[in-house]
Amino acid sequence: MRTEIKAIGGAMSDTGPDDLKRLGARLDEVQRKRARGARPAPSQVSIAYRFGAEMFAGVVGGGAIGWGLDWLFGRFGYPTKPWLMIVFVVLGTAAGIRNVMHAAKEINEQMAAQGSVPAVKSDEED
Amino acid sequence: MAAAMAPMEQFAVKPLVEHPLFHLFGHAIYFTNQALWMFIVVGAISAFMMAAVSKRSLVPSRLQSMAEISYEFVNNMINSAAGDEGLKFFPFVFTIFMFVLFCNVLGILPGSFTVTSQIAVTFALAAFIILLVIATGFMRHGIGFLKLFVPKAPFVLLLLLVPIEIISFFTRPISLSVRLFANMLAGHTMLKVFAAFVIMLGGAGGILAFLSIAPFALIVAITALELLVAFLQAYVFAILTCIYLGEAINLHDHH
Numbered sequence: 001m002r003t004e005i006k007a008i009g010g011a012m013s014d015t016g017p018d019d020l021k022r023l024g025a026r027l028d029e030v031q032r033k034r035a036r037g038a039r040p041a042p043s044q045v046s047i048a049y050r051f052g053a054e055m056f057a058g059v060v061g062g063g064a065i066g067w068g069l070d071w072l073f074g075r076f077g078y079p080t081k082p083w084l085m086i087v088f089v090v091l092g093t094a095a096g097i098r099n100v101m102h103a104a105k106e107i108n109e110q111m112a113a114q115g116s117v118p119a120v121k122s123d124e125e126d
Numbered sequence: 127m128a129a130a131m132a133p134m135e136q137f138a139v140k141p142l143v144e145h146p147l148f149h150l151f152g153h154a155i156y157f158t159n160q161a162l163w164m165f166i167v168v169g170a171i172s173a174f175m176m177a178a179v180s181k182r183s184l185v186p187s188r189l190q191s192m193a194e195i196s197y198e199f200v201n202n203m204i205n206s207a208a209g210d211e212g213l214k215f216f217p218f219v220f221t222i223f224m225f226v227l228f229c230n231v232l233g234i235l236p237g238s239f240t241v242t243s244q245i246a247v248t249f250a251l252a253a254f255i256i257l258l259v260i261a262t263g264f265m266r267h268g269i270g271f272l273k274l275f276v277p278k279a280p281f282v283l284l285l286l287l288v289p290i291e292i293i294s295f296f297t298r299p300i301s302l303s304v305r306l307f308a309n310m311l312a313g314h315t316m317l318k319v320f321a322a323f324v325i326m327l328g329g330a331g332g333i334l335a336f337l338s339i340a341p342f343a344l345i346v347a348i349t350a351l352e353l354l355v356a357f358l359q360a361y362v363f364a365i366l367t368c369i370y371l372g373e374a375i376n377l378h379d380h381h
Contacts, residue, residue, distance in 0.1 A: 046358060053305040061297030088293070095294035099301065 047107060054099035062092010133318035137243055137311065160247070163239040167228045196224070203365055208372030215371055218258070222251065223364035230310065230356030234349060242359075243310040245303060252299035255367050263374035274377060302366055309359050313352045320345050 042050070066088025073080045141156035148155055178193035186194055200220045204212045226242060233240025241247050263271035275291040276284065320341045327338035 042362075043358075046355075046362070049305055049309055050362075053301040053308065056304060057297040057301030058294065061300045062293050065293060065296065091289050092293050092297065095290045095297060098290060099294055099297070 042107060042110070050103050050107075051100050054103055055096040058092045058094075058096020058099055059089065060092070062095060063089045065092070133315045133322065136239070136314060136318060139244070159239045160241055160244060163229075163232070163241050167225065167232055167241065170232065171224050171228050196220075200364065203361075204368050207365055207368035208375060211375045212368060212372050215368075219364055219367055219371075222255070222367055223360055226251070226306065226363050227357065227360035230360055231353070233310065233314065234352050234356060240310050240314055242306055243314060245307045248303035248307045249299065251363075252303040255302070255370065256296075256299045259370045259374045262371060263377075266375060267377060271374070271377070274373065298366075298370065302363065306359050306363055309355055313348070313355055317345060317348055317352070320348065 063085060066085035069084045069088070070081045073084070139158050139160050141158050142162060143157045146154035146156050174189075175193055178189045181187065181190065183190065197220070200223055201213070201216065203223075204216060204219055208215070229241040229247075232238055233242065260271075263274065267273075275288055275295065277287055277291060279287055323341040324338045324345070327334050327341065
């Protein structure tokens with residue numbers, strides 16, 4: 001699609017009037033900007049919701065998985081209750097923190113791509 | 127007045143027909159206001175798309191432009207998040223996006239029912255998405271899909287990290303559904319609470335009745351904000367679907 005617009009802009013530079021040439025240049029500019037920051041930066045509220053949901057999901061999801069495993073083992077005659085749930089709530093909390101960190105990293109990248117904040121160099125090695 | 131004082135009453139799921147439609151596993155299945163609004167949403171999307179593309183003119187009308195913009199929007203979204211391979215899932219992602227968007231937007235109408243304010247609906251959508259991601263991952267990479275759960279780390283740490291990665295994967299549908307549901311629930315509750323202020327101040331009479339203008343102005347502002355949230359949450363829901371699908375397809379996870 002970008003090449004199409006360039007082609008039109010190019011054709012205009014030969015034959016068309018000046019304002020069409022300018023329009024072509026402006027369309028090029030807009031297309032370039034759009035390609036750079038493809039996703040809109042999230043608002044403060046949506047960041048807050050996102051972090052909240054990620055953390056909540058980690059803790060509750062971990063607890064639910066542990067509870068389910070306890071129930072499953074209980075049915076097969078291994079009374080692990082409540083130990084797996086305790087372990088999985090802790091693991092789930094860790095997973096929640098990991099999710100929030102990834103979300104923060106993602107948001108940083110999005111904002112850096114739009115130039116609203118300077119790029120933060122990730123301290124993870126991958 | 128009683129309805130205005132109960133801001134959560136709008137989320138009640140009520141059967142519209144007294145007799146259950148049929149029985150499933152011993153549960154009576156009713157036709158509820160929720161089901162009605164899902165039908166309305168699906169009908170509205172179908173009507174919109176059919177009316178928009180019926181002419182198929184080279185220079186699009188306004189309606190056709192809207193359909194084309196939503197098509198291109200989703201197309202670019204998939205392309206940026208999941209690459210060219212992800213475009214195979216265009217019909218799926220487009221359906222999810224339009225369904226959530228129309229549910230959110232139609233929910234703003236006064237007196238309507240917001241389907242996406244029900245955790246049952248959003249979680250069903252999210253659970254289906256994650257099942258599709260798992261199926262796609264295993265179909266494309268076989269057992270190699272499990273590499274998604276193994277970050278680059280020393281072996282001793284992996285003992286701890288792999289369970290965390292697995293839990294984090296399986297909690298995705300929860301965070302996906304909770305975010306959409308919480309946004310819708312919070313916004314609509316807030317609207318109803320401020321609406322109750324208008325009625326209470328108006329009913330108080332005297333100088334207080336004039337003050338009811340203030341919460342009313344707030345309702346107008348919040349309704350505009352809700353429209354933005356409706357679009358944003360539909361977008362977030364769809365783009366996360368794309369990101370998860372992209373991970374399963376390309377396996378270059380974001381670690």
